[in-house]
Structures are given as structure tokens and as C-alpha cells.
Amino acid sequence: MPRISYFPFDQLEDPELRAIIEHAARNGTPRPETQSVRAHAPATLRDFWWQWERTFRNGVCDHAIKELCRVYVSKTVECLYCGSQRSGRGREQGLAERDYDELLEFESSERYDERQRAALAYTKAIAWDPALADDELWERLHLHFSDEELVELGYFVAVTFGQQSWVRTLDVGHHEVLDLSDAGLAPSELPAEAR
Amino acid sequence: MGGIDPVAAGDAVRARVPDVLRTYRDTRANVAESGAVERELKVLCARYLNGDPEVTGFERSERFDDRERAALGWAQAIAWDPTLADDALWDRLHRHFSEPELAELGYYMAIVHGQLHWLRALGIEPSGDEVLAP
Numbered sequence: 001m002p003r004i005s006y007f008p009f010d011q012l013e014d015p016e017l018r019a020i021i022e023h024a025a026r027n028g029t030p031r032p033e034t035q036s037v038r039a040h041a042p043a044t045l046r047d048f049w050w051q052w053e054r055t056f057r058n059g060v061c062d063h064a065i066k067e068l069c070r071v072y073v074s075k076t077v078e079c080l081y082c083g084s085q086r087s088g089r090g091r092e093q094g095l096a097e098r099d100y101d102e103l104l105e106f107e108s109s110e111r112y113d114e115r116q117r118a119a120l121a122y123t124k125a126i127a128w129d130p131a132l133a134d135d136e137l138w139e140r141l142h143l144h145f146s147d148e149e150l151v152e153l154g155y156f157v158a159v160t161f162g163q164q165s166w167v168r169t170l171d172v173g174h175h176e177v178l179d180l181s182d183a184g185l186a187p188s189e190l191p192a193e194a195r
Numbered sequence: 196m197g198g199i200d201p202v203a204a205g206d207a208v209r210a211r212v213p214d215v216l217r218t219y220r221d222t223r224a225n226v227a228e229s230g231a232v233e234r235e236l237k238v239l240c241a242r243y244l245n246g247d248p249e250v251t252g253f254e255r256s257e258r259f260d261d262r263e264r265a266a267l268g269w270a271q272a273i274a275w276d277p278t279l280a281d282d283a284l285w286d287r288l289h290r291h292f293s294e295p296e297l298a299e300l301g302y303y304m305a306i307v308h309g310q311l312h313w314l315r316a317l318g319i320e321p322s323g324d325e326v327l328a329p
Binding site: 003004005037038039040041043044046047048050051054055059060078122125126127130132133147148151152154155157158159160161162163165166167168169170 | 208209211212214215217218219221222225226229230231269272273274277280285294295296297298299301302303304305306307308309310312313315316317318
């Protein structure tokens, strides 16, 4: 059971809020459970929608690299609920399931290119140790990203790092709200026949 | 200084991407500076997340009431160790806050926690009133 109840969908009267929850149920990332917790405070549900729409789904930095950074955060802060979600748009942009496997070893893995490694090192510095954002890292970042991309990427990582640090205290689980589809779930969360 | 305050360093960085600045200003107005949870409690939690030594020792201090201690205990769990959000803490949180207040406060702390981490990586240290929405 979640530590804050899921706001009942059938009691949600505002069509904008209903649409946000339905979008989560049909598309995932985020899935509807966390959105239904936010629905207790409508301003937060609207706010999170715009955070995600403007700085994750869209924006100046390519979505696939933000998706890798999002799941790196999931793995490093151990938010299992968040880490078992996959962005459909990330898949459309070429991410495969194996691209998520070695995120915690990104510095030594050969799966990631220099641009991805720099973005993940930035993410690691934000999550764990600002001292890691030293001159050498900033040099690598500026080699691969514009200032605008670095602002959006850092801001987005901050949003997802904060939200995941909170969500992991809530004991939410998949398939507990408006279970319309498996959209956005990692293979580990799917029924065996669907993997 | 004249009659117009300069923007804070965090907003000056966000302004490089108008949608980022616009989004965060909406968060500041709709979540940090308004809502059901009182501003003073949000500032207290933000000060904890910012490592303010007057707040980080809240468990040993008599300056804080039970409601503030419960909120700060949750801030500690969010920032450092989710296992601290155990049955006992949730009992205390539900005793002092409604569910809409908990959703708002938790979401707010998540935003501040993330922004503070990013700003530190940029070498920016928010202080004073800035900490409400750094």
C-alpha cells in the first residue's frame, strides 16, 4: 500500500487532471501511480506535467540522452518503481533495453559514447558530489553540448533526481492505478509472454 | 543597489533556456509560494535540505515542535535514507498533515532537493530567502 493514497480517478472532476492521469496510464513514464499521489495537490500534478513536457519529452537536448540520465538516477538512488519504466520516445530514438544495463558502470563500459559518458558524469556529479563537476568534466561537457543543452539537461536531472528521491519513500507499485496498458514498463515488469 | 533587485544566480542560468526559466517560475509561484502548507514550514524544510546547521540537528533540538520534526524527518529520509520513512515516521506525518498537504510538501521538497544539488554542481550556493525556491 502506498504511504499516501492514490487519489481515486473516478472522483477527479477536473478534465485537465483526468487527462494527465489517463496520459500516464496509456503512455507511461511517468506511470499513473505517482501521478495519482500528486493528484491530491492539483498544483503539483499540473506542475509535474509541465516539467516533463518542456524539459524531458521535448526541449533543446535530445530526449534519448535525458532518458539514459533519468534511468541512471533510478539505479543510483535505487528507486525501483522509477527504474522499471522506459520512455517510448527514447525507444523511438534508438534506445534498446541493453543500453540501460550498464549505466552504473558507464565510465568503464564500452556501450556508451563520449557524449553519453559526459552527460552521465554530469548526472553523477549532480546526484552525488558537486566536486566531480571539475574543470576536466566541464571541458568534456562543453565539447559535446551547447550551454543551452547543459542548462536543460542539468535542470531535468535535478527534477528527476529530486522526484525519485521522494518517490522511493512512498512505497508505490506498478499496476495499482488505472491499469490500462503496459506502456512504459521495462521488460522485467511485463508478464512473461510479453517480454 | 537601485530599486530593482538583480535576478538570483540560479535564474540567470535557467534563463539560457526560456522554457526552463518559465517552468521553474511557475513552480515557484504555484508550489513554493502558494498552496496549503505554510510558507514557514517549507522554508524550514528547504533550510534542512540546504544543510543549514541550525536545522540539520533538529532531532536533538527543542526549538522545533512535533509537526516540524515530522516534516524534517521526511526531508531527512528524502535527502539521505529512504528507510527512515518507516511506519513510525508515516504515523507522525499522517497525524500532523492531510494527504493533500503531504503530496504538496513532498513534491515541494523533491523540487528543492534536486535544484540545490544541480546548483552546487554549478558552484552556486543559495542563501537567505532564496532557499525557498533556489
